[in-house]
Amino acid sequence: MKRYLVTIFGKDFNSMADLVKKHKIDILRRTVKTLDEDGSCRVDAIMNSDQIQILESINYRIEIREDMEQTAKARRNEIGIGDRYKLS
């Protein structure tokens, strides 16, 4: 199933904590931030479509940032071939 790099927006810290405790989301823990004085937060995560749908249904807002499959294809063209240190 396709996976996406997303940003998840939740209403407060508890909603961010639930991502880990209840929903077992692969969050990128360092990216968590409090957005505004109202306490709403965001954090980046790697999710598939099903996970996105589930979170949206319980009032999280999800922004898709990257299609990781497309990123993978693009980056694989940027990996060295062979061994450049042994060519010289």
Next chain:
Amino acid sequence: MPYLNVNEVESALEFVATSFPTIIQRFPLPHPTWESRTCHAVKIANGGGTGRIGTYFLGGIHAREWVCPDSLINFVEQLAEAYQANTGIVLGGKSFTATQIQNIVNKLDIFIFPQANPDGRYRSMATDNLWRKNLRPAPADHPGCEGVDINRNYDFLWNYPVYFNPAAPIVNSIEPGSEIYIGPGSLSEPETRNATFIIENNPNICFFIDVHSYSELILYDWGDDEDQTVDTMMNFQNSAFNGKRGVMGDGVYKEYVNAVDRTLRANLANRMQSAIQAVRGRSYLVEQSCGLYPTAGTSTDYALSRTYIDPYRDRIHAYTIECGTTFQPPDAERQEIIKEVTAALLEFCLGILELPADIYVRDNLQDTGEEPLFSGYISCSPDINHFRQELTDPQATLGSATAKHQDNLFENIEKGQPNYIYVRLQNRGYAVHNAEVDVYWSNPSTLPAPTSWNLIGTIPVPAIAPGEFKVAGPLAWSTMPATGHYCFVAVLGNAQDPKPDLGSIHDINDFYALIRNMNNVTWKNFDVEDIFAGTMQSFNFKIQGWSKISYQGDLEIDISTLPGNAEAELRIIKRLTEGAAGEGLTLKEETVRYRRYSMTDTKAALRNMQLKSGDITEATICITLPDTVPNGAYDFYVLQKIGGQEMGRVTKRLLVGDYPFVANRNSYEVHKANCDWVKKMSPANKAAYREIDLALKHGFNGCRYCLPEYDNG
């Protein structure tokens, strides 16, 4: 330039080691990965020897974070090339001079392990770019669930369900299928053990950075909970807090961190932040590692915790850099991130070189110089050492690895001759510096206020390197009032860390802060007494008040380490017992001035003694050991508390043994231990001697039967 593939990272290390053999050593890590790869790391250094600070940069732990190994390879290559060519390095808007580059390589040992998870990186680059873990085979009961998160596998609160609050949003998992699976055991993974191998085998490593992506962050201190600098008992080793960690803002638990060290770490982090920003303007955030989501089993917490696990291990200041804004940036962005990381690491090295010395003397064997004193007792310094003869090679005798862990390297002071005093010092800082040590004596007291100190002299101490254990002295002392036991105080300082102003010690609180919060003041109120089983020994000490202040204090006596049927008595001035509450004491005798108590418990106390201003009174403890006590060392102590806090103690170690000479305190004769007259001697009169010369010097005359050559009639 494309990303380095797995083979290229290893080849790069081989290449630099071959190209720069005088400054780069490549070495293998001992544990092959699950796919049988052997990893290598390098050490960059020009020169060697003691006193060099080590720093360790780790990368590639998480497979999908492609830019990290590339950054570390770039760091190695640029540093080595610039060093050899004697040039500087320019990274966007950030420059380093040739002199700075030379200093970094000439003065530091830099360990770089760029690709700690080659199996994972291979998979990530080949088939699954989001792969994070290593490639531990799936357990039989969890097919398809390969891999362990290496950065949850370290030995720091690894078994997190025991240690953390169940409500904590900890980013660890015991499920093999999880991206954050902690593994079947602490340090179960070869990759983790390779990473720790470098720390364990290079005790001079005092700095550590684990390079990850992403988020543009520089993180330090603990990842398991919020930091606090007040309560030393609230720490990861204290099982009283099991089940309570990891919930931010609940006030129930916060991880102890030393305030001075924290400031040092923050300053270095800020330097890295500035260097990164200078490259192309990116603002990395500096903050504590924990954030909302705590963790356990991470590399940085492991490194930071080592000195608390092993007090003889120098502390490691540990950081995580989270570079960039995505896992696998396109090439142009990758190049910029590489510059940023390289700039951060170079600036970090320069910051280390500018850190000061921190020279200290230990309060006890567990003391690491941390302020305030983290563990163990005050007044038991193992580092004031006095002998009746000058040592031929004091550094060899007192400064060896074995001697460092001994607290009994001294002889009782002898009146009428020079006695030679040595002080052992250490440098827990990061620069070579000198010191000057003032040595004082006072009578044994549970509260030797500075007004009772008498200056013996000053020992100048030339350069002490970081990590060095240096023996200073001797200071010759001939003017002691009597043979016997003395309290010694050492006060040291230098231009960077001056001696405390003793004139600023006005009250008990000042005194407490002096002795507990400053690592350049120590005192030794600890004596060793040779004693026979079945004999009685009396020990005199002072109970002391404070000039111009009266206060209430407690006296506590602990003989719990003595054999169970040892007897102890306390003789104390009657005035101090009036109004005081006794615990574990039974009154045996009373005169006009004194009371004598027997101890009915191994721990006894007099609570709320009323001490007058300037009070100095003498008390005596008499210990009688039974005949049957085995040879060995037995410690007991008397301590004084004010407001529930220990102000000081007198510690005695009784060495029960079979000594060659026995002196009779009543007849003033000395005998060989097997002399028939010894059997007739009252236990209360026996004194043990290892050397006949000392007994003679103390005025004993040789027995006409067993020591006729020493009989003067």
